[in-house]
Amino acid sequence: MNPRTRHALEFVLDNLVWFMLLFVLVVFSIFIPNYFQLGIFANIIEASSVLGVMSIGLALVIIAGHMDLSVESVAALSAMAVGILFCSSGIGMGVQLHPEWLMVPVSLLLALAVGGLIGAFNGYLVVKVKMSAFIITLASYIWVRGLVLVISGGRSAQDLAPAIRWFGIQRLIGLPLTAWIAIACFVVFSLIMAKTPFGRHLVMIGGNETATFRAGIRVNRNLIIAFVLAGAIAGLAGWLLAIRTSGASANLGTGFLFNAFAAVVIGGVSLKGGVGTLPGVYAGVLLLSAINTAINLMGLPANFTLVIHGLLVLAAVLLDAFKQTIRQRLA
């Protein structure tokens, strides 16, 4: 194989998930009526904003060789906290701040703080107390959702303050601002992962924690930061979720965890840690959103939706495994 072919092949393998996304979009556009239109593509990006942001935090922890199963519940708790304070109907307290725009940073900080605190709690138990991340974050997944139920009493908050809801309504180049926030998050965290010592250290820790420690890198500190970031980013996802649905209900975000995992895996992040990039994760999120949109537009019988969804995800993961085989042959 000549170097040029090899280089081209490696480029395709490195960005396989983007090619899969392109392929899927083309196929759906050809075969599904009404799929090929700018509005639908904008919907795909918009619908993926919450899941996308949530996947960033999850990906950081997985790349660092750990697990955070709590992100879905953390997002729900943040959304509910924002909903209770800044919604005016249902259980919303309708808190008003003057000037009105202050509600945006305050609600955002609240969501980030809620998420960050739970992330710090998870990180402390995993890193300092040396407990299994799987178990600790599974427990958090359960108790945090329970806390949502406790503080909401099972009721919902509705009618989010217009100053915050503005992000879900205003559009920039055809996309709602919530989608731009998600895109900005991917750009910022991709740069952090690729260009900063913190990002590189996370990859190294995920690859081999002991070797990284022996190389003099502060493994514990980096891991705790990763957990805090995962929590805070999940909080941001919750903030976006509240904006998107103009409030919060007790079951908000249910099922997002598994979709986030699917997106991260499809995006090429290894569950063993040490491998993966955030642009790949974003492509994974968009791919899932494109599939969901296709299912919505095809109007398939409700019972088949999950089967089709699962099979398409399986196909994507199998393709990823095939990619690894080819890569090994190239090496």
Added chain:
Amino acid sequence: MKRILLAVFGILALAFATLTPAFAQSKGVVYYMVPTLLDEFQTGSVSALELFLKQTGYEMKTLNADNKTDAQQSQMNDVIALKPAAIILAAVDFNALKPSIEAARAAGIPVVEFDRQITSTPSDFTSVAGTVEIGYVAADQAEKLLKAKNGSVKGKVLQVLGDPGDPYTLDIQKGFEEKMKAFPDVKIISLPAMQWEASNAGTIVADQMLANPDIDLIFSHAAHLSVAAVASLEAAGKKPGDVMLMSSNGAPVGLDLIRKGWLNVEVEQPLYAQAAAVAMFMDKVVKKQEIKPGEYDVLGLKSTVTKETWGPNIKIPGAAITKENVDNPAFWGNQKPPTDTVKSVE
């Protein structure tokens, strides 16, 4: 580590001490097996049943199955061992709980079905609005709305179901589509909002409004799904009244949407009446006395008790809530529980 464990156990002990109610004299303890507490109807059903059963002399304890059939089966087994005065069951899965109902009744514990009718095995009493019937009422309202808009009953309806694994939503769909068959010019697009999650409903509406911009009416199977539908419509630049909306269950958020002009109709599940009926007949259920068929007044609603193959069944009609009657305090969505005391049926 030791300190953390001590702190955790301390908090748990304090929580148990605070949350465990003092023993009260009553006619007995009734267990309510609620399918989930993640929606407002179910949460409301707990407080309504508790209120009315207290008025008729019973203490109620609630167990939440978190929408898991196996969890509810285990809970049933545990409760049977506790030998309560009765079990009120709102089943996660209508058929899977059949053996548990039979086991409870074999152990001498009467079982009352609440909200979700189980016809495959006898029970001691059933109080339902009728999920299929909610679909019928919704179809009647859809007929009126489409006729008013298009001159005749024609057009396109987007039906946003709840989770496709939940018989509750499937029954509403069955009733709705069964009645709408009479109108061949109405096209119904049905899509599920997985796990009853609001943002899933929002995505469906956003996609469908692009693929089928001529949708006349959106029918969501729960009010909280309509909230997300409205958010999507708003994001698409729609104003109240641009697209007709309808939902079912009568939750507070649905009533708010009616007041704001977004929602045309909310088909109510008569939560208070359903719960009051259980309390009214609880003495007869516990004493295993005959429940006579006929008309009964339940919180001012004319309700009918019939003798079915699965036992005595009270059906309380669901009402259509519109802008005209939205403030009626009888609707549970207005969160004003009846002040009149419920009395046991003699």
